[in-house]
Amino acid sequence: MLSTARQWARTVRWYLRELTGEAEYDRYCDRHRRHHPHAPVPSRREYEVLRTHHRENHPQSRCC
Incomplete structure (x- = not known):
């Protein structure tokens, strides 16, 4: 019973x-460490700023 509850909790957490x-962000940090091992990993805030700038400079077509 306990393992079922733990599995359920893990699934909800993942979702x-x-x-x-x-x-x-976690996937970005892993990828950054693999491709740029000597460069510092950006903070969460820095990552969000980079992501926002990228989205603004590379718009994707959307229906709305």
Whole structure:
């Protein structure tokens, strides 16, 4: 019973991290460390600024 509750809690946690974008930052940090091992990893705030600038400079077509 306890392992079922833990699995359920892990699944909910994973889903919420994916939904909120928190996991995206973790994946970015992993990729940054692999490709730029000597460069410091940007903070969460710096990452959000970089992501916002990228979205503004590279708009994607949307229906609305």
